[in-house]
Structure formats: C-alpha cells, structure tokens
Amino acid sequence: MLLASAAAAQDAPEGAGGEVVVTAVRLEQTAERLAECIARRCPPAEDVAASLAHVENQFVAGAYRDAQRTVAEAIRRNRGFANTNPVDVAVLYRADARINAHLGDGDGMKQAMRGMLASLRAGLPEEDPQTLYGRIEMADGLSELGNIRGAEREYKAIAEDAVAAGQPTIRNFALLRTASLKVSLAQLSERFRPEARAALDALKTSSASDASGFRLATQVLETRLAMSGGDPDAIDALIARVKAEPTRTPRLLYGKPVELGAGKWRDPPLQNYEDQWIDVAFWIGPDGRTRDAALLRQSEHYNGGWTKRVLASLASRRYAPLALPPGDPGLLRVERYTITSRLATRLGSRIAKPTGLPRVEVLDLTLDAPQPGMNPQRAS
Numbered sequence: 001m002l003l004a005s006a007a008a009a010q011d012a013p014e015g016a017g018g019e020v021v022v023t024a025v026r027l028e029q030t031a032e033r034l035a036e037c038i039a040r041r042c043p044p045a046e047d048v049a050a051s052l053a054h055v056e057n058q059f060v061a062g063a064y065r066d067a068q069r070t071v072a073e074a075i076r077r078n079r080g081f082a083n084t085n086p087v088d089v090a091v092l093y094r095a096d097a098r099i100n101a102h103l104g105d106g107d108g109m110k111q112a113m114r115g116m117l118a119s120l121r122a123g124l125p126e127e128d129p130q131t132l133y134g135r136i137e138m139a140d141g142l143s144e145l146g147n148i149r150g151a152e153r154e155y156k157a158i159a160e161d162a163v164a165a166g167q168p169t170i171r172n173f174a175l176l177r178t179a180s181l182k183v184s185l186a187q188l189s190e191r192f193r194p195e196a197r198a199a200l201d202a203l204k205t206s207s208a209s210d211a212s213g214f215r216l217a218t219q220v221l222e223t224r225l226a227m228s229g230g231d232p233d234a235i236d237a238l239i240a241r242v243k244a245e246p247t248r249t250p251r252l253l254y255g256k257p258v259e260l261g262a263g264k265w266r267d268p269p270l271q272n273y274e275d276q277w278i279d280v281a282f283w284i285g286p287d288g289r290t291r292d293a294a295l296l297r298q299s300e301h302y303n304g305g306w307t308k309r310v311l312a313s314l315a316s317r318r319y320a321p322l323a324l325p326p327g328d329p330g331l332l333r334v335e336r337y338t339i340t341s342r343l344a345t346r347l348g349s350r351i352a353k354p355t356g357l358p359r360v361e362v363l364d365l366t367l368d369a370p371q372p373g374m375n376p377q378r379a380s
Contacts, residue, residue: 086119094112102277106343114138180221235253235254242320246323335363
C-alpha cells in the first residue's frame with residue numbers, strides 16, 4: 001500500500017493493478033447483465049466486463065466463494081481467446097488471484113498469477129509493457145507467498161529486460177520492488193541493511209531524472225529504513241520535505257501494519273477463518289493525518305475481536321499533505337479488511353486447511369472522491 005500510494009503518479013497500463021473496486025450497481029443487476037451476455041454469446045471483451053462487474057459486487061457483498069465461482073466460470077469461457085484478447089483474459093486471472101489471497105489459498109493465487117502471465121504472453125510480445133508489468137505482478141506474488149529469493153531474481157531479470165526493451169519506467173518499478181523487498185527484510189534483521197542501502201542507491205541513481213513519484217517512493221523507503229534503525233523522527237523529517245508539494249491524491253508515507261501475529265492475537269484466537277471481514281471508513285485530513293475511523297459493515301460471522309487492531313493501524317498512518325481549499329474536511333476512504341490464514345495440507349491428508357497463523361488482506365473500496373460534509377456512516 002505504501003509503494004502503490006507513493007508511486008501512483010507513474011504511468012502503468014490499464015488493468016495492471018488487478019484491484020477489485022465498488023461498482024455501485026445492485027448485485028441482482030450485475031447478475032442479470034452477465035446472464036444476458038452469456039445467453040447471446042457476447043464477445044470476449046463484453047463477457048469479461050460483465051463477469052468482473054458481477055464478481056466485484058459479489059466480493060464487496062462478502063460472497064467470496066460465489067465470486068470465486070463466477071470468475072472461474074468466466075475464465076473457462078474466455079481463456080481460449082488469450083491470443084486475441086490477452087489483456088481481457090489476464091484481468092480475469094488477476095481477479096481470481098486477489099480472491100484466492102483473501103481466501104488464504106496461496107496455491108490458487110500462484111496458479112492464477114501464472115494464468116495471468118501466460119495470457120499476456122499468448123497475445124503480446126515479451127517486450128510489451130503489459131507483459132513486463134505482468135511479470136512484476138508475478139514476482140510480487142512470489143514475494144507475498146514467501147519466495148523471497150525467487151522474487152528478487154525475477155525483479156532483477158525484469159529490470160534488465162526493460163532496459164533492452166527501452167522501458168526505463170518499468171525498470172524503475174522493478175528496482176522499486178527490489179528496494180521495498182530489501183527494506184522489509186532489513187526491518188526484520190540488521191544483517192539485511194547493507195543490501196537495502198545498496199538497492200535504494202540503485203533506485204535513486206536510476207530514477208533521478210524520472211517522475212516525482214519514484215523520488216517520493218524512495219524517500220518513503222529510506223524513512224522506513226531509518227525508523228527501523230532507531231530514528232523515530234524520520235517520519236516527521238519526511239513530512240517536512242513533502243509539505244512543499246501538496247497533492248490531491250492520497251499518498252501514504254507511513255503506517256504500522258495490522259498486528260495479527262499468532263503470539264499477540266489473544267482476543268480470542270480464531271478457529272474459523274471463513275467470512276471474517278470488515279469495511280472501515282476514515283478521513284484523511286489536509287495535514288495528512290487520519291481521523292474519525294468508523295466501522296461501516298461486518299461479515300455475518302464476524303468474530304469481533306480484531307477491529308481495534310485495524311483502527312490502531314489506521315491511526316498510525318501519515319499521508320502526504322493534501323492540496324485542498326480552506327475548510328475542506330479532507331478525503332474519505334473506505335477499505336475492506338479480511339482476516340484469513342494460508343491453507344496447507346497436513347501429514348496424512350490431501351485436504352488443505354488453514355495453518356492457524358492469521359494474516360490480513362486489505363483492499364481499497366473507495367468509489368469516488370467524497371463531497372465535503374459526507375457522513376462516514378453513510379459511505380457504503
């Protein structure tokens with residue numbers, strides 16, 4: 001989230017993020033539109049658009065399993081068109097990967113990401129920006145699933161291939177991901193600090209003449225590294241540097257993660273990780289601080305013991321100052337938090353079950369820029 005926010009000004013191909021967003025159309029309507037599209041054998045692009053609209057609605061409604069089935073059926077209908085509609089088919093796989101992440105299915109997520117990249121390669125050359133961005137997403141997935149060295153190798157290969165393809169911005173994205181990975185490792189262990197410093201230096205050298213988003217992302221990572229090294233004032237120094245360039249787009253500079261480590265979470269521990277999600281609304285003030293975080297909705301089987309940890313994480317966030325007129329309350333955001341646990345098979349069984357180690361998946365559900373005076377309790 002930090003890096004996506006800081007580098008938001010960079011150019012990326014449409015659909016590269018694979019995010020699920022609110023459609024603002026009723027579930028029944030998207031179901032009807034999809035059924036009508038399938039009945040008349042609509043073209044792949046229309047089928048994908050109608051499928052994703054319904055998948056998004058199902059996801060936002062908390063029907064993750066239904067969304068998973070809908071996207072799986074859409075993939076079966078359209079995967080044969082990857083050579084003519086590679087981006088459309090790839091977007092379906094991206095949605096499948098995100099849903100699997102929220103369900104704790106790491107193997108399903110990995111398989112979906114492979115399908116995404118294979119679809120892009122079926123219809124686009126290897127040096128095409130869409131393919132290169134797809135490879136970055138695949139490497140991101142490796143990192144998220146714990147294959148740190150595999151992700152690092154892929155980022156390096158992408159950076160080299162981007163240079164050969166004449167895509168300096170994509171090279172910088174690959175270097176940014178590498179630096180982020182190294183800084184995260186350095187936050188866990190001092191021995192990775194030299195590698196993190198070297199990765200940041202490489203990013204700064206490469207992106208010195210590029211858009212300001214990379215410079216801000218680099219500063220964010222340097223701040224994280226400084227704070228992990230015992231400099232509590234690093235975030236204030238970063239805020240002071242960016243005050244001269246206020247933005248209308250939320251750019252997250254710092255935030256503590258939601259603490260859900262097995263050794264810390266005792267209020268009470270979850271036994272069932274199905275249907276555990278909440279939607280939270282909060283304001284980002286002109287000064288970049290968050291306020292008035294409020295629970296909007298919760299899943300039917302919500303455990304109730306972890307909302308305070310989400311709110312604590314939100315309270316710690318610092319965004320870049322916003323360029324807003326005097327008296328403006330700020331920007332309203334809505335985010336979905338899902339508590340899940342990676343699935344794994346145990347000795348003597350082929351059935352994958354949660355490992356019992358909780359993890360949080362976060363997705364931005366914000367639809368439009370809020371109007372001044374909007375009530376967070378009415379923001380759903």
